[in-house]
Amino acid sequence: MELFLGANIWEMMHGGSTHLPIALMLMSAVFDALGGVTRSDRVKDRFHAAGLFTLIAGTLGAFPAVLSGLILARWEIGGTGALFWHHVFLWPAFASLIALSVWRLIVRGRRSRTGFLIYLLAAFAAAFLVSAAGFWGGEVLLGGS
């Protein structure tokens, strides 16, 4: 029981797993943006494939990050101070990752230009949300006060 309540192991797990979705979501948005501005169809397809796989990997990586974080925070989904702000960004970020993954997996290459532009805006918004959640998570664990 102590394993599930003691902070150490979950702190390490959360610290280790949480960087995966942050980095992958950021890179997914960048890859897709590069795919959007590249002229060569072959390179364009490769960038979009990289964007899809980094998005899926980031979304899958978010699950252990969220679980270890919940255990670390003793199942608190709101909280106060830095923990509150961490959660304010975290839950929309988690939802965005899932929604974007579902959209990409269903639509695949059959997307319109307008649809892709909306997707790209949402992807960058998700990257911002994940990064902000990461920033406030750092404040929770390492902040001075």
Place this chain on the structure above:
Amino acid sequence: MKRSVFGLEFIAGVLGIVVAAAVVGSTLGSATLVRTAIEKARAESAANGNQPQLSLIAAHGQKLYAVNCSHCHADDATGDEGPDLHGLTKSDERIKVIITNGIKGEMPAFGKKLQEADKEALVGFLRSLR
């Protein structure tokens, strides 16, 4: 053709939102249920007069706490002049750094007074606070 692509994108978007809402909603719901169950069990345990047993290290930390910290953080660590110390989310290392260096203008430094083992005992005691 363009119309059907837009239709597919729209359906995919709606499905994405539904799946995301379901996953996040069930995560938040489950966490709330677990938290409520834990708090209920603790409240029942406290009502029955059961005090959680402390490890030897945490018991040593409890004594150190009473001498060094309770003046500001209250005897039961629920906070007085200093903050409530229950459910700290900072890392063990971070807590030890704060104990060692203090917080400018807010908390004195205990680096010279407490040995490394004492700080670990204090952290052990703080982690035992539920």
